[in-house]
Amino acid sequence: MFQKSPKKPTSSITFKTPEEIEKMRVAGRLAAEVLRMIHPHVREGVTTEYLDRLCHDHIVNVQQAIPAPLNYRGFPKSICTSVNHVVCHGIPGPKTLKKGDVLNIDITVIKDGYHGDTSRMFHVGPAPIAAQRVSRVSYECMCIGLRMVRPGIRLGDIGHAIQKYAEAQHCSVVREYCGHGIGREFHEEPQVLHYGNPGTGVELVPGMVFTIEPMINAGKRHVKVLPDGWTVVTKDHSFSAQWEHTVLVTDTGHEILTLPHDETL
Ligand code: MF3
Ligand code: CO
Ligand code: CO
Numbered sequence: 649m650f651q652k653s654p655k656k657p658t659s660s661i662t663f664k665t666p667e668e669i670e671k672m673r674v675a676g677r678l679a680a681e682v683l684r685m686i687h688p689h690v691r692e693g694v695t696t697e698y699l700d701r702l703c704h705d706h707i708v709n710v711q712q713a714i715p716a717p718l719n720y721r722g723f724p725k726s727i728c729t730s731v732n733h734v735v736c737h738g739i740p741g742p743k744t745l746k747k748g749d750v751l752n753i754d755i756t757v758i759k760d761g762y763h764g765d766t767s768r769m770f771h772v773g774p775a776p777i778a779a780q781r782v783s784r785v786s787y788e789c790m791c792i793g794l795r796m797v798r799p800g801i802r803l804g805d806i807g808h809a810i811q812k813y814a815e816a817q818h819c820s821v822v823r824e825y826c827g828h829g830i831g832r833e834f835h836e837e838p839q840v841l842h843y844g845n846p847g848t849g850v851e852l853v854p855g856m857v858f859t860i861e862p863m864i865n866a867g868k869r870h871v872k873v874l875p876d877g878w879t880v881v882t883k884d885h886s887f888s889a890q891w892e893h894t895v896l897v898t899d900t901g902h903e904i905l906t907l908p909h910d911e912t913l
Contacts, residue, residue: 649828649835661829661837663855668762669896672831672857675757675764676894676905678711682727682755683768684908690770692747696729699753700740703727707757716756716763716834723878728754728767732779735822735863735871735880735888747773750783752890756834763830765859766906767892778866779887785817786864786889789842791913793860797895797902802851807844810862814842820869822888825880827859830894852897857905861892 664672682703689702704726707715715726723739730738731751738751745751754767769783789810796806814821827840838850842862865871867886874881882888896903907913 649825651824651826651839651841659837661850661856662831663853664831664857664896665855668831669855669857671760671762672764672894672896673905675713675759675762676766677764677908678707678713678757678759679755679764679766679894680906680908681711682706682757683753683766686753687770690751690753690772691745692772693744695742695744696731696738696740696751697725697742699729700725700727703755711757711759714758716758716765717754720834728752730754730888730890732887733882733885735865735882736825736890737878737880739876739878745772748775750775750779750887750889754890754892761832763832763834764906765830765834765892765894767861767890769889769891776887779889781817782819782864782866782887783889785814785819786862787891789814789862789864790860790891790893793842793862794893794895794902794904794913797852797897799852799854799897799899802847802849803838803840804844804848805846806860807841807849808846811843814862814864820865820867822863822865822869822871824871825863827861827892829856829858831857854897854899856897857894859892859894861890863888863890
């Protein structure tokens with residue numbers, strides 16, 4: 649999501665009840681299921697608006713859920729498709745995917761009033777080495793963050809670990825967008841920065857649910873928004889990659905709500 653001014657939080661962190669957690673498990677599972685459904689369709693020659701249509705119809709007709717991006721702050725489509733040097737919030741359109749493209753597909757569904765949010769990278773045929781590299785680094789960054797989630801740890805610890813790994817791999821962390829609390833609202837407190845200082849920030853408590861979704865660039869960290877008001881691209885045109893899961897803080901650690909049951913990190 650868009651990083652807000654640090655001065656005034658608009659609302660506070662919500663702690664989910666067991667009943668709410670069960671609903672968030674359902675929403676998370678549905679979001680993960682859309683990524684799995686769309687995978688075989690991500691091929692050379694298809695347009696991103698075709699992928700959007702398949703996801704939209706699946707979410708609405710099969711899952712009887714709501715695609716959260718559609719009309720969110722005026723976003724015109726049901727999913728985000730961010731190709732190559734697009735960092736995030738790419739709008740599905742008539743351009744066809746070509747061999748060597750890499751893209752992030754970001755799915756958020758609302759079921760029974762609760763959100764599930766997850767995204768991953770896809771490769772269309774063999775990808776350029778630089779693109780493969782940044783995809784892998786962003787995946788590792790997400791995993792590093794997720795594995796740290798447990799009561800008592802602070803968000804600054806997580807942000808720091810992600811930043812340290814990304815920069816050691818000669819990649820950069822996008823600052824303007826971050827993970828977020830999630831629940832009845834798409835974007836809740838707290839903001840989950842993918843950089844920071846150990847021992848700072850919100851301390852995790854059981855019942856918190858938030859996303860970890862590092863946006864990692866192969867080149868410099870700087871980004872700009874295109875005139876459509878949504879599409880975020882790298883200023884230096886380098887490849888960018890992102891993976892995202894929704895995670896619950898449990899008494900003993902965490903539970904990834906958007907991880908398919910037959911998958912591990
Ligand atoms: N799913 C994105 C996130 O992870 C937000 C997309 S907002 C949209 O926070 F309007 F672009 F859909
Ligand atoms: Co998100
Ligand atoms: Co998302």
